[in-house]
Each structure stands twice: as structure tokens, then as C-alpha cells.
Amino acid sequence: MTKPAKTTAPAVETIATDVGGVLYYDEPFELAWLQAVLELAGEADPTLTIERFTAEMRRFYLQRASATASPGLYSPAGAHAWTSVRRRWADLAQLVPGAHAALATLAEHRPVCVVANQPPECEEVLRASGATEHLALIALDTTVGIAKPDPGLLGWAIEQLGWNPATTLMVGDRPDHDAAPAQCLGAHTALVTPPTGWNAPSGVDPALLVAYEKVRAERLEVRRHPAAAADHSLHAVDLADLATRLTDRAPARRRTEVVR
Numbered sequence: 001m002t003k004p005a006k007t008t009a010p011a012v013e014t015i016a017t018d019v020g021g022v023l024y025y026d027e028p029f030e031l032a033w034l035q036a037v038l039e040l041a042g043e044a045d046p047t048l049t050i051e052r053f054t055a056e057m058r059r060f061y062l063q064r065a066s067a068t069a070s071p072g073l074y075s076p077a078g079a080h081a082w083t084s085v086r087r088r089w090a091d092l093a094q095l096v097p098g099a100h101a102a103l104a105t106l107a108e109h110r111p112v113c114v115v116a117n118q119p120p121e122c123e124e125v126l127r128a129s130g131a132t133e134h135l136a137l138i139a140l141d142t143t144v145g146i147a148k149p150d151p152g153l154l155g156w157a158i159e160q161l162g163w164n165p166a167t168t169l170m171v172g173d174r175p176d177h178d179a180a181p182a183q184c185l186g187a188h189t190a191l192v193t194p195p196t197g198w199n200a201p202s203g204v205d206p207a208l209l210v211a212y213e214k215v216r217a218e219r220l221e222v223r224r225h226p227a228a229a230a231d232h233s234l235h236a237v238d239l240a241d242l243a244t245r246l247t248d249r250a251p252a253r254r255r256t257e258v259v260r
Helices: 027-044 050-065 077-087 099-109 121-129 152-161 175-184 206-224 239-247
Strands: 014-017 112-116 138-140 168-172 188-192 234-236
Touching: 014 152, 027 050, 027 077, 027 206, 050 206, 099 112, 099 239, 112 152, 121 138, 138 152, 152 175, 168 175, 168 239, 175 188, 188 239, 234 239
Parallel strands: 014 112, 014 168, 112 138, 168 188, 188 234
Antiparallel strands: none
16 A cells, blocks of 8 residues: 655644544444344345345445435334444454554643544443543534534534644544544644455355445545545544654643543
């Protein structure tokens, strides 16, 4: 993989970071959900084939990625499957290698918070990994009531913490959900390369996995292009790469009280 070109790190005082694609992988959760939907939908419709299901999966994800309204995937199977995945959230979570150490390094120099579209179970994973020790706040769409790409989720976190948007850096892996909303608030942005080191959960149909990997590649292209022309983000390989560039130029700070 070609590393993103080096860009001068912005002068920032506070950092907000996404979770999926930065601290842990999104893909294991999605695959577990898809497999559960496939099984539940198959029980309701014995004629359902893996080919028909994966074709519907492709339409579902690519419509969502292109911001076109899309129906639920085999609802109500999709909703039931999501409930089962949430019960397994901690077991399905796969941390991005080096991300926890990078978070700790960043937090030694600047206050850090999480701003993410994640279920409440996300906080359990962050706590188990030790990440919460380094966070001033965890702002999730499911608990705050505002979801990205609405800038209001990041805005809420900044207001709660008393931060200045002009000196805040939002870190994520999506130009549309992370960079664009933050830039609307006047914040700096940094995008990491979507990580690829995840493993499929056990029990996932091999044909579903192959189809999912193809759709994932297409989704990344769809996400990348619309915001490319207006993207003024700092680009990094991962959180560890970003931490190296930011902490090289920042004095260590005294630990601040964690806000729950």
C-alpha cells in the first residue's frame, strides 16, 4: 500500500476521534449482521439463495454510500439481526493494531474525546481496552441523539468540553461523515486510510464474504470521490502515523479530569 503524502500537521489544541475504522474495525460487525440477516431471511423464505441475497446487499450498501434513500435489508430480519450483533459486540470487536498506544500518546499531549456513530456497547469495548482512561468524553450518536454527518454531534462534544472548534482536530476515515461535518464547524480534520487487517467472524458464508469484500471496495470509492475536491484534511496511514506527526511538535500536557 502506498503511504499518503506527508502533510504539515495543523496547530491544534484538542482532538476528537471516530471509532470505527480508527480504533476498531467496522467490518466484523457488518459481516456478523449480514450473516444473521441471511439466516433469518432464509428461515422466512426457503427459496432465498446466496446470489439473490448478495445482490440485495450490494444495492443496500451502495445506495446508502451514495446518499440515496434505501430500504432496510430484508426487514424485519435486519432489525432482529442487529439486536443479536449488539449482544455480541464485545466479542466481535477487533482493535486496529497500534491504535490504543497511539491514543495514549495523543492524550499525553492534548485532550482527546470520541465522537462516533456507534451503539452504546461501543463504550464497553473502549473501557475494556483501556481507551476510556485517555478520553475526556465519549459522544455517541445513540446516546446524544445526533448522528453524523450532522455536524451537531461534534458540536455537542465541543460545547460540553468547552473546546474551541478552530483549534480542534477531528480524526476519522470518511470524508463525508468525519471531515465534511467538522469543516462546517471550522475545525481541522485528519483522515486515516481505511484499515484492512480485520478477520471475518466465524460462521460467515464464504460466498457472502467474497461479495462483501467487493462491495466494500466500491463503497470506499463512492465515499472518497464526492468530497475529494473540497477535502483539505491532513492524511495519515493510521492513528499511530498521525500521533507521530502531532506529538513531534507538541509539549506534554497535564492529565485532565475525564468527563462521563
